[in-house]
Amino acid sequence: MRLHCLLVLLPLLAMAGAAHAAAPVQTNDPASEKVAFSILFENDIFYNADHDYTNGVEFAYTTAPNDTPGWAERATRALFHKNGDVRARYAFGQNMFTPHNLALVNPPLTDRPYAGFLYGALGLVEDTGTDLDQLQFTLGVVGPASVAEETQKMVHSIFNDRKPMGWTTQLRDEPGLIVEYNRSVKLIRPQSILGAVFDFEPNYGATIGNVYDYVDAGAMARVGFNLPKDYGPMRIQPSLPGSNYFEPTAGLGAYVFAGVEGRAIARNLFLDGNSFETSRSVSKKSLVGDLVLGAAVTFDSFRLAFTHDIRSREYKTQPAADQFGAVDLTFRF
Numbered sequence: 001m002r003l004h005c006l007l008v009l010l011p012l013l014a015m016a017g018a019a020h021a022a023a024p025v026q027t028n029d030p031a032s033e034k035v036a037f038s039i040l041f042e043n044d045i046f047y048n049a050d051h052d053y054t055n056g057v058e059f060a061y062t063t064a065p066n067d068t069p070g071w072a073e074r075a076t077r078a079l080f081h082k083n084g085d086v087r088a089r090y091a092f093g094q095n096m097f098t099p100h101n102l103a104l105v106n107p108p109l110t111d112r113p114y115a116g117f118l119y120g121a122l123g124l125v126e127d128t129g130t131d132l133d134q135l136q137f138t139l140g141v142v143g144p145a146s147v148a149e150e151t152q153k154m155v156h157s158i159f160n161d162r163k164p165m166g167w168t169t170q171l172r173d174e175p176g177l178i179v180e181y182n183r184s185v186k187l188i189r190p191q192s193i194l195g196a197v198f199d200f201e202p203n204y205g206a207t208i209g210n211v212y213d214y215v216d217a218g219a220m221a222r223v224g225f226n227l228p229k230d231y232g233p234m235r236i237q238p239s240l241p242g243s244n245y246f247e248p249t250a251g252l253g254a255y256v257f258a259g260v261e262g263r264a265i266a267r268n269l270f271l272d273g274n275s276f277e278t279s280r281s282v283s284k285k286s287l288v289g290d291l292v293l294g295a296a297v298t299f300d301s302f303r304l305a306f307t308h309d310i311r312s313r314e315y316k317t318q319p320a321a322d323q324f325g326a327v328d329l330t331f332r333f
Helices: 012-015 017-022 071-081 148-158
Strands: 034-041 052-062 086-100 115-127 130-140 174-187 188-193 196-209 212-225 253-266 285-297 303-310 323-333
Touching: 017 148, 052 148, 071 086, 071 115, 071 130, 071 285, 086 148, 115 148, 174 212, 196 303, 212 285
Parallel strands: none
Antiparallel strands: 034 052, 034 323, 052 086, 086 115, 115 130, 130 174, 174 196, 188 196, 196 212, 212 253, 253 285, 285 303, 303 323
16 A cells, blocks of 8 residues: 655654654633634545545635524534534535446446535534534535546546446436534543654544445544644544534644544445435445544644545445545645
């Protein structure tokens, strides 16, 4: 597997590592917590592939606790019954799925169907410092209305890449609703170990709707210096959760991370096919797992992270596990 993109960030961990890691973990003044804007790009191009989950782009805006709308704060308090910082999250994105051979007008029925998903999302977030509760409502459209066909053809044309020929076989138009809840717990809070700072957080959750139905559980560990007040970089679901926002504990910080997540899946529209009309489909696997490896660099105003995701086979006729990369750039202002 290729980890060169990850390794580009690793030398930063050596910079002033001992001096930074020896310093006590700092807490944040609430006045320092800011609005965050994230740009997330996921693609298998990092590993010379172009199939299965092949592309995802998401833009997200997350409020600072002091800027969260009153209705969002009241709803979050009523749902989670805690006294943490409350944020609202607004996101817009597009996901794309394709079979293995883009040159075929009529791909084999044993391969994943072409599909796109265009969506908007509203999230409610509460962070106590040790627990992160996230509830997100996503509403979108699957099918030609997602403009995934036009997006992929435009990008391939710009880079003079092969033209995907089988989009006429894609899943049909269908509204998509996803309701997902996830909780992350800092079982081991940031602490010094072997000259660095380490933390560990398991997570669990559930998702329902006509797009996905599954339960999930996983965990992530981080090690570096000046770990920011966050839960790792955000990802497009389904995946390990993270947080769109971060609050630095010092000027410069960096860490590497590794995590695993397993999902028991009752429905995946992108494999099972359309809900209300006949469409292409494949026989999905009920248990799917992700292994993630990555690195992140944080400063006062930005966080840059790269994640390498290795995903087990999602359907029975899938030739091998999937892998793709994710780049997350988050700005605070």
